[in-house]
Amino acid sequence: MGRVERAGPIRSGKVTVDAPQTPGGVGDAQFSTTDTDLISDRYVAPVRTSRSVSVVRRLAGVLTVAPVLRLAVARYAVPPGVADRAGCDGCGAPVGLDRPLPALGPTARCPACAGRIGAAPFAVEALLVVAVAVLALVDGPVAERVALAWWLGWAVPLVLVDLAVHRLPDRLTWPAAVGTWALLGVAAVTGAGAGAWLRAVTAGVVLGLAFATTTLLLGRRGFGLGDAKLALGMGALLGWQGWGVLVTGLVLTFLLSALVGVVLLASRRVGWSSHLPFGPFLVAGTCLTLLLVG
Numbered sequence: 001m002g003r004v005e006r007a008g009p010i011r012s013g014k015v016t017v018d019a020p021q022t023p024g025g026v027g028d029a030q031f032s033t034t035d036t037d038l039i040s041d042r043y044v045a046p047v048r049t050s051r052s053v054s055v056v057r058r059l060a061g062v063l064t065v066a067p068v069l070r071l072a073v074a075r076y077a078v079p080p081g082v083a084d085r086a087g088c089d090g091c092g093a094p095v096g097l098d099r100p101l102p103a104l105g106p107t108a109r110c111p112a113c114a115g116r117i118g119a120a121p122f123a124v125e126a127l128l129v130v131a132v133a134v135l136a137l138v139d140g141p142v143a144e145r146v147a148l149a150w151w152l153g154w155a156v157p158l159v160l161v162d163l164a165v166h167r168l169p170d171r172l173t174w175p176a177a178v179g180t181w182a183l184l185g186v187a188a189v190t191g192a193g194a195g196a197w198l199r200a201v202t203a204g205v206v207l208g209l210a211f212a213t214t215t216l217l218l219g220r221r222g223f224g225l226g227d228a229k230l231a232l233g234m235g236a237l238l239g240w241q242g243w244g245v246l247v248t249g250l251v252l253t254f255l256l257s258a259l260v261g262v263v264l265l266a267s268r269r270v271g272w273s274s275h276l277p278f279g280p281f282l283v284a285g286t287c288l289t290l291l292l293v294g
C-alpha cells in the first residue's frame with residue numbers, strides 16, 4: 001500500500017529512493033535529503049499525492065476496527081460490580097458485531113430507540129485518528145511500531161472507559177500489556193537485542209509495581225490497580241527507549257495531569273476532593289514522550 005515505487009513518475013533511473021518497505025506502509029516515503037534533492041520539481045507533486053493517498057488508505061483501514069473498539073467501550077463502561085453491558089440501556093436491544101450499525105457506528109445510536117450506546121459520537125474515531133498520527137510520527141523499526149500500535153489499539157477503549165466510569169478493566173489492560181511485551185520481544189529478536197527487551201520488561205514491572213504500591217499504601221487516594229496494569233505496557237514502551245525516556249514519560253504524565261487538574265479546578269468543573277481518571281494521562285504522556293524522543 002502506497003509504496004514509493006508505485007508513484008509512477010519516479011522512473012528516471014538516476015533516482016534511488018531508499019524507503020523502508022514495511023508491511024503496513026508505516027515508514028514509506030521517508031526520503032533522505034539527498035534523494036529528495038535528486039527528484040526534479042515536476043515529480044514532487046505526484047509523490048505528495050501518493051503519500052496523502054497512502055495516509056488516507058491507512059486511516060480508512062484503521063477506522064474499520066472502530067466498531068470493535070466501540071463494542072469494548074459499550075461492554076466495559078459499566079460501574080464496578082455491574083455485569084458487562086450486552087445491549088441498549090434504554091430498550092435492551094442487543095448490541096453486537098453481527099449488526100454493528102448504527103449502534104457501533106460513529107453516531108453510536110441504538111437502532112430501536114435511538115438512545116446513545118457506549119462512547120460519545122465520533123470519540124473512538126477521533127482517538128483512532130490521533131493514534132494513527134502518533135504512529136506515523138514516531139520513528140523506529142517496524143516491529144517496535146507494531147508493538148506501539150497494539151498498545152494504542154487497547155489504549156483507545158481504555159481511555160474512554162476510564163473517562164466514563166473511572167475503571168480500567170482487566171479484559172483490556174492485560175492483553176494490552178502482554179501483547180506489548182511479546183511484540184517488543186519480536187522487535188528484540190529481529191534487531192534490538194535482548195538487552196532492550198529486558199530493560200523494557202523491567203521498566204514495565206517497576207512502573208506497574210510503583211503504581212500498585214500507592215494503592216496498597218494510600219487506598220482510594222492512591223492510583224488504581226487498573227493504572228498499575230496499564231503501566232506495565234507503558235513502562236515497557238518507554239523503557240525500551242531507555243531509562244531516561246521512562247523518567248521523561250512519568251514527568252510529562254504528571255505534568256499533564258496537574259495542568260488539567262488546575263484548569264478543571266479553576267473552571268469549577270471538579271472539586272478538591274474529585275478523583276480524576278489517570279488512564280488518559282498515562283496514555284497521553286506515553287504518546288507525547290515517544291513523539292518527543294522519536
Ligand SMILES: [Zn+2]
Pocket residue numbers: 088089090091092093110111112113114115
Ligand atoms: Zn435502545
